[in-house]
Amino acid sequence: MKRLVQLALALFLFWAPAMAQETVTYDFEDGLMPEGFTLINADMLIPASESDSAFIDSAWIVFESGLFNSWAALSLSWYVDDAGPADDWMILPRLTLGDGAVLSWKAQSTTSSGNFPDSYQVLLNTGAPSYEDFSENGEILLTVAPEGYQTAQFREIDLSAYAGQSVHLAFRNITPSGDALLVDDISISNVIMTNTREVDNAYFGLTVLSNPISQGRAQVAYTLPEAAEVNLMVQDLMGRTLQMLPLGEQFPGRNIAEISTAQLPAGAYLISIRTKDKIGTARMVVRR
Ligand SMILES: [Ca+2]
Numbered sequence: 001m002k003r004l005v006q007l008a009l010a011l012f013l014f015w016a017p018a019m020a021q022e023t024v025t026y027d028f029e030d031g032l033m034p035e036g037f038t039l040i041n042a043d044m045l046i047p048a049s050e051s052d053s054a055f056i057d058s059a060w061i062v063f064e065s066g067l068f069n070s071w072a073a074l075s076l077s078w079y080v081d082d083a084g085p086a087d088d089w090m091i092l093p094r095l096t097l098g099d100g101a102v103l104s105w106k107a108q109s110t111t112s113s114g115n116f117p118d119s120y121q122v123l124l125n126t127g128a129p130s131y132e133d134f135s136e137n138g139e140i141l142l143t144v145a146p147e148g149y150q151t152a153q154f155r156e157i158d159l160s161a162y163a164g165q166s167v168h169l170a171f172r173n174i175t176p177s178g179d180a181l182l183v184d185d186i187s188i189s190n191v192i193m194t195n196t197r198e199v200d201n202a203y204f205g206l207t208v209l210s211n212p213i214s215q216g217r218a219q220v221a222y223t224l225p226e227a228a229e230v231n232l233m234v235q236d237l238m239g240r241t242l243q244m245l246p247l248g249e250q251f252p253g254r255n256i257a258e259i260s261t262a263q264l265p266a267g268a269y270l271i272s273i274r275t276k277d278k279i280g281t282a283r284m285v286v287r288r
């Protein structure tokens, strides 16, 4: 009997680390900046084009790109008076790297003439996801100066030297004077998973009733497979949180929650139902 226990324990020890390694991918397809990302607009420069005014207070935004035919992260580098350089950071949540981890992504400069291509760095830091900590202690893994503009470039960095370390990875736009940079399909293989929340848009069957909404309130319906502590979040399409409503412990089955929409300008919003391990989303349109 003792031998059996030992064998089981040996199997468990062998099995557990292998099973706990996963690939983490950010494809931006829900139209939102992923939860846990840190954005730092360190240059504080003013976008040259008025249609880019969203970048005044945001280093990177999630954008539906015609070039990629996909949602992607986009960082602007064309500022008033061709000022520069850009200094825009997109820092990923902390990840613990397993053996043989590889970071890969797809990037492209958006300049159509080729005259204003974007440059950027990819960095790694074991400290805090802040400008100060990254500037002091961050390691530049790769500098791309400039990125290609005619086709998407697929790039990767071997992270096996950092096995066992818990790190933040960052993309930093450093273009002297450019147009914009697209980054998509950021993927890190062999990440040691702890407790993460999975975005599964359809998971709760979340629907906005009587959508589009023209009244001052909206009702959303969702289904819980089991009782759970639920939060309801309203975000704009830039990923900014507008409302976070703790709904408390909710019963399994179909539930209805109400949101006040009186303060929301006409437009599209993202509603999400969040439990400790799942996020389900739906779009809501407000009309006036
Ligand atoms: Ca995408």
Ligand SMILES: [Ca+2]
Binding pocket: 041, 042, 043, 044, 045, 055, 058, 059, 076, 086, 087, 088
């Ligand atoms: Ca900026």
